Amino acid sequence: MGTTYRQFCPVAKAMELLDERWTMLLVRELVLGSEHFNDLRRGLPRMSPTLLSKRLHQLVRAGVLEKRVAGNDVRYVLTPAGQELRPVVEAVGAWGARWIGEIGDEDLDPKLLLWDMHRNVDRDVVPRPRAVLHIRFPEVRGTQGRWWLVITPKEVDVCDEDPGHEVDVTLTSSLRDLTRVWRGDLAWTEAVGQGRLDVAGPESLRRAVPGWFSLSVFAGVPRGDALVQV
Incomplete structure (x- = not known):
């Protein structure tokens, strides 16, 4: 650990570990289920x-994680101490969603958005053995402007190159607007109605696509401006 506050307070002792740069976001990823380095x-x-x-390594040494090795498979698994951080992560995220609504251009990242979307697909409701979503961000240059989600009963793959499968539905939106939809700042129907999100494909699939996803875990958090108005 880097920072030492030299205080006996449990908050200070916890923050000596958790306020290192990236540590809480790493814990967020672990809480959301990621276990492999990649x-x-x-x-x-x-x-x-x-x-x-x-x-x-720091989290393993602190007893927050357990490193499990089975041949070439290396996983990082939250210990009971690490699992106790779940409500901490959720509370911090809820507070951020409620009171810090500003998203700068530097905060927008198509790779991170698609990764978050892929792990929130409800594969049980996707009505075919393989469904392919093509996501387009026209204002984003290069390969970062086109993505594919390939959904099967066993997994969801994120592709930044055409996987070669027939596309079922194409979503076209600015990166900012789709991020707002994902965060719960803009309703899907509102985005479509305002022309901020175009959904192309067979009508039955266009109507079904929103139900394939559970939005960000923080999408349902009441926003602070609404609370202030009340």
Whole structure:
């Protein structure tokens, strides 16, 4: 651990571990179910692999994580102490959703958005053995402007190159607007009605697509401006 506050207060002692840069976001990824190094990297695309390794080692040493190795399979699993951080992460996220609504351009990341979307697909309601969503962000240049989600009963793959399968539904939106929909700041029907989100494909699938996803866990948090008005 880096910072030492030299206080006996349990809050101070906890923060000596948790307020290191990226640590709480790493805990967020672990709480959301990521256990493999590459999956953790995809949820933290701007964190260097070297720093990620260092933070994982710190959490293992602190008893928050257990490193499990089975041949070439290496997983990082939350211990009971780590699991107790789940309501902490949820409370911080809810507070941020309620009171810090501002999203800067630098906060928008298509890779992170699609990764978060892929782990919130309800595969049981997708009405075919394989469904392919094509997501387009026209204002984003290069390969980052086109993504595919390939959904099967066993898994959901995020592709930044055309996987070669027939596309069932195409979503076209600005990165900001789809991020707002995902966060719960803009309703899907409102985005479609305002022309901020175009959904192309057979009518039955267009109507079904919103039900394939559970939105961000913080989408239902009442926003602070609404509470203030009340």
